[in-house]
Amino acid sequence: MATDSWAEAVDKQEAALDSVSWMLGWILFSKRHFLYLVVSEDVGAQSLLNKLIRNNLVNTTNQVEVLQKDPNSPLYSVKSFEELRLKPQLLQGVYGMGFNRPSKIQETALPMMLAEPPQNLIAQSQSGTGKTAAFVLAMLSHVDPNNKYPQCLCVSPTYELALQTGKVIEQMGKYYPEVKLVYAIRGNKLQRGMKLQEQIVIGTPGTMLDWCSKFKFIDPKKIKVFVLDEADVMIATQGHQDQSIRIQRMLPKNCQMLLFSATFEESVWNFAQRIVPDPNIIKLKREEETLDTIKQYYVLCNSKEEKFQALSNIYGAITIAQAMIFCHTRKTAGWLAGELSREGHQVALLSGEMQVEQRAAVIERFRDGKEKVLVTTNVCARGIDVEQVSVVINFDLPIDKDGNPDNETYLHRIGRTGRFGKRGLAINMVDSKMSMNILYRIQEHFNKKIEKLDTDDLDEIEKIAS
Numbered sequence: 001m002a003t004d005s006w007a008e009a010v011d012k013q014e015a016a017l018d019s020v021s022w023m024l025g026w027i028l029f030s031k032r033h034f035l036y037l038v039v040s041e042d043v044g045a046q047s048l049l050n051k052l053i054r055n056n057l058v059n060t061t062n063q064v065e066v067l068q069k070d071p072n073s074p075l076y077s078v079k080s081f082e083e084l085r086l087k088p089q090l091l092q093g094v095y096g097m098g099f100n101r102p103s104k105i106q107e108t109a110l111p112m113m114l115a116e117p118p119q120n121l122i123a124q125s126q127s128g129t130g131k132t133a134a135f136v137l138a139m140l141s142h143v144d145p146n147n148k149y150p151q152c153l154c155v156s157p158t159y160e161l162a163l164q165t166g167k168v169i170e171q172m173g174k175y176y177p178e179v180k181l182v183y184a185i186r187g188n189k190l191q192r193g194m195k196l197q198e199q200i201v202i203g204t205p206g207t208m209l210d211w212c213s214k215f216k217f218i219d220p221k222k223i224k225v226f227v228l229d230e231a232d233v234m235i236a237t238q239g240h241q242d243q244s245i246r247i248q249r250m251l252p253k254n255c256q257m258l259l260f261s262a263t264f265e266e267s268v269w270n271f272a273q274r275i276v277p278d279p280n281i282i283k284l285k286r287e288e289e290t291l292d293t294i295k296q297y298y299v300l301c302n303s304k305e306e307k308f309q310a311l312s313n314i315y316g317a318i319t320i321a322q323a324m325i326f327c328h329t330r331k332t333a334g335w336l337a338g339e340l341s342r343e344g345h346q347v348a349l350l351s352g353e354m355q356v357e358q359r360a361a362v363i364e365r366f367r368d369g370k371e372k373v374l375v376t377t378n379v380c381a382r383g384i385d386v387e388q389v390s391v392v393i394n395f396d397l398p399i400d401k402d403g404n405p406d407n408e409t410y411l412h413r414i415g416r417t418g419r420f421g422k423r424g425l426a427i428n429m430v431d432s433k434m435s436m437n438i439l440y441r442i443q444e445h446f447n448k449k450i451e452k453l454d455t456d457d458l459d460e461i462e463k464i465a466s
């Protein structure tokens with residue numbers, strides 16, 4: 001009964017606070033101690049409370065609408081989805097997913113991708129601004145459902161991302177059931193000699209290549225659209241690059257090539273332009289790459305134990321809907337996950353040595369909110385879209401194999417929060433002169449100030465979350 005009355009109260013409060021969101025900030029952060037008292041008494045109330053806090057910490061629908069009217073925002077659009085001339089079934093799919101207006105990348109890229117004759121495109125847009133939805137709509141628009149063979153190939157760098165993109169295709173294509181999808185991922189074993197009937201194939205480069213060349217499940221000559229998601233990593237990683245280029249060589253000359261990512265290092269950008277004939281280009285200026293909706297901080301520590309203490313202080317001061325914590329090595333990730341569990345957190349651990357199916361299952365549980373904290377390595381830095389992630393912690397800053405700052409990975413990591421206009425926090429743990437230097441260089445690279453945060457000062461932590 002107590003939970004019910006809480007639920008009702010919270011629901012009413014939520015409705016009221018949608019329009020007066022500042023009040024929520026006041027209630028949550030000025031009355032912290034009162035709320036903790038209530039939370040500790042009732043788990044049901046806690047989850048409702050989390051929802052309430054999340055909605056405020058992160059955003060309201062109104063905020064997205066405001067951003068979509070701000071010409072400086074990557075979510076800005078002058079057009080409606082109707083004006084993008086999508087098939088009615090796809091319009092239904094888009095609205096069914098709760099999208100009201102296209103984002104800037106969707107509004108700009110879709111007319112290029114849907115033009116006749118088809119045009120190639122290399123497109124960059126900030127993390128979480130709807131690139132996946134854009135190329136999924138392009139694929140769904142181009143296939144002819146009467147033809148029962150693959151017409152679009154979409155390659156993702158990881159198994160998890162391929163699954164996630166496949167889900168978006170399924171959701172957007174919900175009202176277009178004649179179009180079918182198949183996953184070219186490890187473990188999806190097909191009978192030798194068979195020919196695929198599905199129009200869209202989404203997968204990882206190795207399996208996709210095998211399906212095109214070794215097993216001939218796909219006739220590459222009939223492909224109309226070839227998408228490289230996270231294109232920069234597909235180009236920069238030698239194995240992925242070889243496989244992707246071998247697939248591309250089998251495709252017809254007039255096959256449309258679409259390359260998408262939030263980051264393109266200069267050398268990768270040049271290479272992309274060499275392999276894609278006559279492309280349209282959508283490129284961000286360096287200072288546009290970071291999102292203003294993600295606030296970035298750093299915390300000074302002396303050891304990994306101190307970093308853990310700082311993390312505990314942050315958790316003690318603010319309620320975090322869901323967080324992703326990035327470590328440099330599996331060993332640190334394992335240690336940290338253990339420490340957090342001992343403190344009573346529901347923690348998921350994800351690292352590269354796990355079986356891909358296991359990794360996908362961990363992400364699914366995290367997406368469903370079964371665990372609130374995901375401790376991981378770079379394996380999860382890109383593309384994963386979990387709306388409730390309000391905080392990203394770089395327990396270790398991202399560095400490349402030579403010990404230099406890995407700016408691209410930094411951007412992808414912090415982009416796991418602040419999805420589609422939501423507000424997010426990114427907190428970097430610095431524990432040596434060397435890591436301070438890395439942080440300065442990241443700051444300089446993006447020309448974006450990363451503020452210092454004192455995690456011994458609860459009021460200060462509360463302030464950054466409000």
Ligand SMILES: Nc1ncnc2c1ncn2[C@@H]1O[C@H](COP(=O)(O)OP(=O)(O)OP(=O)(O)O)[C@@H](O)[C@H]1O
Pocket residue numbers: 098099100101102103106125126127128129130131132133134261262382383384385387415419420
């Ligand atoms: N027009 C829209 N209106 C509302 N929400 C949208 C719209 N387009 C995409 N979204 C939502 O925004 C979130 C981020 O979109 P998406 O994953 O496509 O971004 P992305 O640019 O591909 O991100 P990343 O760079 O991390 O790969 C998703 O949850 C998606 O459902």
